[in-house]
Amino acid sequence: xxxxxxxxxxxxxxxxxxxxxxxxxxxxxxxxxxxxxxxxxxxxxxxxxxxxxxxxxxxxxxxxxxxxxxxxxxxxxxxxxxxxxxxxxxxxxxxxxxxxxxxxxxxxxxxxxxxxxxxxxxxxxxxxxxxxxxxxxxxxxxxxxxxxxxxxxxxxxxxxxxxxxxxxxxxxxxxxxxxxxxxxxxxxxxxxxxxxxxxxxxxxxxxxxxxxxxxxxxxxxxxxxxxxxxxxxxxxxxxxxxxxxxxxxxxxxxxxxxxxxxxxxxxxxxxxxxxxxxxxxxxxxxxxxxxxxxxxxxxxxxxxxxxxxxxxxxxxxxxxxxxxxxxxxxxx
Amino acid sequence: xxxxxxxxxxxxxxxxxxxxxxxxxxxxxxxxxxxxxxxxxxxxxxxxxxxxxxxxxxxxxxxxxxxxxxxxxxxxxxxxxxxxxxxxxxxxxxxxxxxxxxxxxxxxxxxxxxxxxxxxxxxxxxxxxxxxxxxxxxxxxxxxxxxxxxxxxxxxxxxxxxxxxxxxxxxxxxxxxxxxxxxxxxxxxxxxxxxxxxxxxxxxxxxxxxxxxxxxxxxxxxxxxxxxxxxxxxxxxxxxxxxxxxxxxxxxxxxxxxxxxxxxxxxxxxxxxxxxxxxxxxxxxxxxxxxxxxxxxxxxxxxxxxxxxxxxxxxxxxxxxxxxxxxxxxxxxxxxxxxxxxx
Numbered sequence: 001x002x003x004x005x006x007x008x009x010x011x012x013x014x015x016x017x018x019x020x021x022x023x024x025x026x027x028x029x030x031x032x033x034x035x036x037x038x039x040x041x042x043x044x045x046x047x048x049x050x051x052x053x054x055x056x057x058x059x060x061x062x063x064x065x066x067x068x069x070x071x072x073x074x075x076x077x078x079x080x081x082x083x084x085x086x087x088x089x090x091x092x093x094x095x096x097x098x099x100x101x102x103x104x105x106x107x108x109x110x111x112x113x114x115x116x117x118x119x120x121x122x123x124x125x126x127x128x129x130x131x132x133x134x135x136x137x138x139x140x141x142x143x144x145x146x147x148x149x150x151x152x153x154x155x156x157x158x159x160x161x162x163x164x165x166x167x168x169x170x171x172x173x174x175x176x177x178x179x180x181x182x183x184x185x186x187x188x189x190x191x192x193x194x195x196x197x198x199x200x201x202x203x204x205x206x207x208x209x210x211x212x213x214x215x216x217x218x219x220x221x222x223x224x225x226x227x228x229x230x231x232x233x234x235x236x237x238x239x240x241x242x243x244x245x246x247x248x249x250x251x252x253x254x255x256x257x258x259x260x261x262x263x264x265x266x267x268x269x270x271x272x273x274x275x276x277x278x279x280x281x282x283x284x285x286x287x288x289x290x291x292x293x294x295x296x297x298x299x300x301x302x303x304x305x306x307x308x309x310x311x312x313x314x315x316x317x318x319x320x321x322x323x324x325x326x327x328x329x330x331x332x
Numbered sequence: 333x334x335x336x337x338x339x340x341x342x343x344x345x346x347x348x349x350x351x352x353x354x355x356x357x358x359x360x361x362x363x364x365x366x367x368x369x370x371x372x373x374x375x376x377x378x379x380x381x382x383x384x385x386x387x388x389x390x391x392x393x394x395x396x397x398x399x400x401x402x403x404x405x406x407x408x409x410x411x412x413x414x415x416x417x418x419x420x421x422x423x424x425x426x427x428x429x430x431x432x433x434x435x436x437x438x439x440x441x442x443x444x445x446x447x448x449x450x451x452x453x454x455x456x457x458x459x460x461x462x463x464x465x466x467x468x469x470x471x472x473x474x475x476x477x478x479x480x481x482x483x484x485x486x487x488x489x490x491x492x493x494x495x496x497x498x499x500x501x502x503x504x505x506x507x508x509x510x511x512x513x514x515x516x517x518x519x520x521x522x523x524x525x526x527x528x529x530x531x532x533x534x535x536x537x538x539x540x541x542x543x544x545x546x547x548x549x550x551x552x553x554x555x556x557x558x559x560x561x562x563x564x565x566x567x568x569x570x571x572x573x574x575x576x577x578x579x580x581x582x583x584x585x586x587x588x589x590x591x592x593x594x595x596x597x598x599x600x601x602x603x604x605x606x607x608x609x610x611x612x613x614x615x616x617x618x619x620x621x622x623x624x625x626x627x628x629x630x631x632x633x634x635x636x637x638x639x640x641x642x643x644x645x646x647x648x649x650x651x652x653x654x655x656x657x658x659x660x661x662x663x664x665x666x667x668x669x670x671x672x673x674x675x
Contacts, residue, residue, distance in 0.1 A: 228437040234389055235432075236452045236503070237425030246451075250442050327487040328441060 005320060012316045019308040021065065027301055028061040034297040038096045054079045055096065068093070068301075092306075093298030095290075102302045105286060109270075112184055113282035116275065117267035119198050120205035125260060128210035129253065132217025137244070139222060147214055154211025163204040163277040170200055182279030201278040205271060209263060213256065220252040227251070254325050258318050265314030269307025283307075334404045335364035336510050336543040337386070337428075342399035342413070344378070344385045351616040352396075355381040357567040359399070363543040365510060368534075370546045370554040370575070372590075373564035376612060379547045382564075383513045386545075387430055388412050388420035403427055403511065426456045429504035433516040435496035439488035445472075445499050446484035453506045471502035474539075475532060494525035498532065505536055512537070513545045518553060530557050551594055555579060563587050566613055566623040569646060573653035583655035583664055585628045622658070630667050634658040 035052035036043070052058045055078070056067055067076070071091035078085045078094050087094055087101035095102055135147035170176040187194035224230065225248055233247045270284025287303040290296035323329045342359040345352050356378030363369045371379045384390055386401040401412045405427060412420050412428075424430075432438045440448060449471060450464025457464075465484060472480035475498040488496060497517060504512060514533060518526035534557055537544050546558055554561055554575065561578045563571040563586065571584040582588045589608040610627040613619055621640040625631050631639040638658050646656045649664075659667065 228432060228434060229440040231389065232432065232438045232500075232503075233440070235387060235424055235430040237421055237423070237455050238451070239421065247440055251440070254442070326442060327444075328489045 001323070004323060008316050008319055012312055015312050016305075016309050019312070020069075020305045023301055023304045023308070024061065024065050024068065027297060028064070032295055032297075034096075034295065037295050051096070054083070055094070092302035095294075095296050095299050097294040097296045098299075102298050105299060106283065106302065106306065108184075109281060109283045109286045111186070112280050113268060113270050113275070113284060115187065115194065115198055116201055116205070116271055116280060116282060117264060119195075119202040120209070120267065120271075121260070121264050123202050123206035124209040124213060127206060128213025129217050129256065131210070132214040133221055133244075133249070135214065135218040136221035136225070144218075147218065151211045151215050154207050154214075157208070158273075159204055159208050159271075160273045160277065162207055163201070163274055166200055166204050167277055176200065178279075182281065184281060198280075201271075201274050201280060204274050204277070205267070213260075216256065216259065217252065220255065221248060224248050224252040254322070257321055257325060261314045261318035261321070262311065265310045266307075268310040268314075270303065334409075335362040335367075336404055337363045337545075338400070338402045338404070339382075339386065340400045340402070342382060342385060342401060343397070344381050344390065345396045346394060347396065348616075353615045354567050354618065355615060356385070356564075359562075359564075359569055361562055361569070361572065363511070363545055365541050365543050366537065367560070368537065368544040368546055368558045370548060370558035370561040371564060372548060372551060372554055372561055374549055374612065376615065377564040378567040379549075379564055380515055383430070383515060383545060383547055386412060387424060387428060387513060388415075388417065389424075389430075392417070405510075425452055425504075425509070426507045427509055428511040428513065429507070429509040430513040430515065431497070431500045431504050431517050434520045435493055435500050436520065438500055439496060441488055444485050444487055445491070445503075449484075449499070449503045449506055452503050456507045467506060468502070471506050472499070475499075475502045475505075475536070477502075493521050494529060497521060497525075497529050501529075501532060501536065505540060508540055509542065511543045511545070513547070515547045516549070517546070519548070519550070526553070527556070533557065551579075551590060563590070566618060567615055568623065568656065569654075570624065570657070571653075571655045572646070573650075573655075577650070577653050581650070581653070581665075582668065583649055583653055583661070584624075584657050585630050585659070585664075585667060586624050587655075588668055589627075622656075630659060630663070633663050633667075 035048050035055060035057055038051040038055070039047055049058075056064060059067075070076070071087070071089070071093070073089055075089040076087050076091040076094075078087070085094060085101075087103060090103060092102035092106065094100075095105060098105060131147050131150065135144040138144050167176070171178065181197065183197070185193040185197050229251075230243060230247055233243045238247070268283075270282055270287055272284035272288050274280070275282045275284040276288060283303055283306070287300060290299035290303070339362070340360050342356065343354070344356045345354045347353075359378070359382050361369060361371075371382065373379050381390075385395075385397050390397060397413055399413060402409045403412060403423065410419065410423065412423065439445065443451075446465045446468045449468035450461060453459075453464045453467045454461070457467075459467075469480045469484050472484060477483055477495060477498055483491075488499070491499060501517075512533075517533065518529050521529060530553060533544065533546075536542070546553070548554060558575050560574050561572070562569045563578070563584065565586050571578065571582065571587050573583070577583075578587060579591065582591055586608070589606070592606040593608060595605060608627055613623055613626065619625060619640075621638070621642055622628070622631070622644055625639045628639070642658070644656045644658045646654045648654050649661050655664075657664070
């Protein structure tokens with residue numbers, strides 16, 4: 001087991017390194033000049049060059065990447081003297097538009113995205129799995145048909161439609177105060193306010209994901225029910241309840257760990273559309289604004305690498321988890 | 333004393349879009365404790381369907397089942413066909429147990445074999461989980477798994493096919509059932525492992541004094557372990573007798589054909605194996621008259637074309653030897669020799 005984890009961990013580090021190099025290269029190749037964007041119209045060439053030097057963009061890409069990696073571990077200093085700016089480790093860079101270290105921006109946005117992802121994740125797992133099991137047990141009967149309708153709607157409706165509909169409906173019903181909403185409320189100081197702030201985006205995301213999970217659970221439960229070992233369980237004299245709980249679900253839900261982990265990791269990188277609709281200051285909105293409005297290169301690079309890291313790390317966690325769930329994976 | 337299992341006029345059919353599939357039709361047999369009954373037949377002849385009906389393992393919404401399958405328990409007889417599903421469930425594993433064809437897929441891949449055996453034991457015995465594991469070790473030891481105490485913690489994929497079938501047998505027998513149904517227990521195994529498993533079944537039968545139903549398509553297996561045999565064709569029993577009679581004086585052209593299609597060590601030279609021509613009939617639209625008529629080489633011997641018009645009864649032509657054929661005993665004797673005697 002230790003060897004297995006060590007092996008996977010090494011692979012993970014390599015993948016993250018490769019991803020960060022690729023991201024860096026992509027943005028270095030782009031024809032946009034971040035230094036030019038640091039000052040407005042009528043900016044003189046010397047100012048641009050000075051800013052380029054302060055941002056560390058006047059050296060070759062590989063040196064920039066080296067400084068970036070170094071900054072992640074020991075922090076980074078931009079400029080000198082009076083204009084000196086220090087970003088502590090892990091320093092992802094400095095946003096000239098926001099006049100903030102990127103790490104600070106991410107630290108502010110991440111709790112929002114994390115809250116959004118966790119709540120939606122729990123909601124869609126509960127909804128999707130229970131609906132899927134119900135549909136499988138009542139195959140062809142009305143619960144199955146009803147779930148088919150739910151799945152069809154959930155899969156067909158993109159979040160920018162369902163989210164808007166929910167938002168407008170909530171507005172009409174006075175469930176949302178458009179001025180108050182979008183302010184970050186910590187679940188530790190004000191749990192009720194936290195839930196109030198997030199339940200609508202949770203529902204929006206959960207609807208979209210639960211549909212897939214319902215379908216997946218349903219087909220897995222049906223498939224597992226016809227396995228020989230379920231017949232064996234029945235021949236042993238186990239009751240249908242125990243067979244479902246201990247034998248069918250154990251095997252049917254194991255693959256869900258994989259997709260749930262990856263979906264969750266994907267959301268941690270930022271739910272761009274949902275955050276935008278509900279005005280949530282999370283990672284998704286941070287990167288969207290950095291791309292569309294500010295062309296804030298350090299922010300874009302950092303959020304992209306971060307999102308990729310979440311996926312890779314979650315992959316590792318899922319692999320380890322799976323080895324605990326499925327004994328056949330352990331030896332291999 | 334009554335035999336432990338009495339199956340009377342058992343029929344199982346499945347309504348489908350194409351029509352009613354009469355998978356097994358008017359089956360009657362008995363099995364006593366200590367006795368092994370073989371049910372022989374090709375794929376689709378209704379062997380497994382019959383035994384699953386006895387175990388109450390058919391989905392009652394998908395199958396039409398009629399007839400009786402009476403277990404003569406010490407507490408009184410119970411008909412597993414008409415009893416409530418809950419009553420039948422509590423007989424499974426305790427009074428009647430079953431092992432299946434493919435030991436590769438019949439064990440749950442996520443649970444250790446100790447857990448799986450202990451689960452079966454825990455259903456009908458009071459005791460902690462560690463008691464169950466202890467019992468599992470005893471059972472594994474009994475079915476000849478070396479280092480049982482160590483291997484009890486292992487998972488199915490760490491066992492070979494033969495070893496897994498031993499585990500299945502251990503699990504089926506953990507509650508000391510009175511009836512064991514073995515559905516093609518050796519079909520998925522190597523020939524050498526086959527004979528080990530058959531010997532094990534025989535030993536276990538003596539140890540537990542069980543009634544055993546052995547379902548197989550392999551007449552070699554039947555000869556090795558069975559006391560009596562039923563030969564099934566197209567959902568019906570076509571011949572039923574003591575095991576020696578089946579081999580030496582087969583009383584149905586189908587059985588005669590089956591025996592001529594398997595090689596025999598003592599008659600290898602200069603003898604061709606004879607296949608039975610044709611295909612078994614569809615179970616949805618069985619032909620009028622005898623279901624085997626189309627493949628039978630002797631039906632022309634029967635006068636008035638009776639094979640095509642009249643379904644033969646399962647008659648006791650010789651004492652204790654039933655067969656479903658219009659041919660007379662004298663004609664059958666000729667039939668046996670005409671395609672090469674087995675004696």
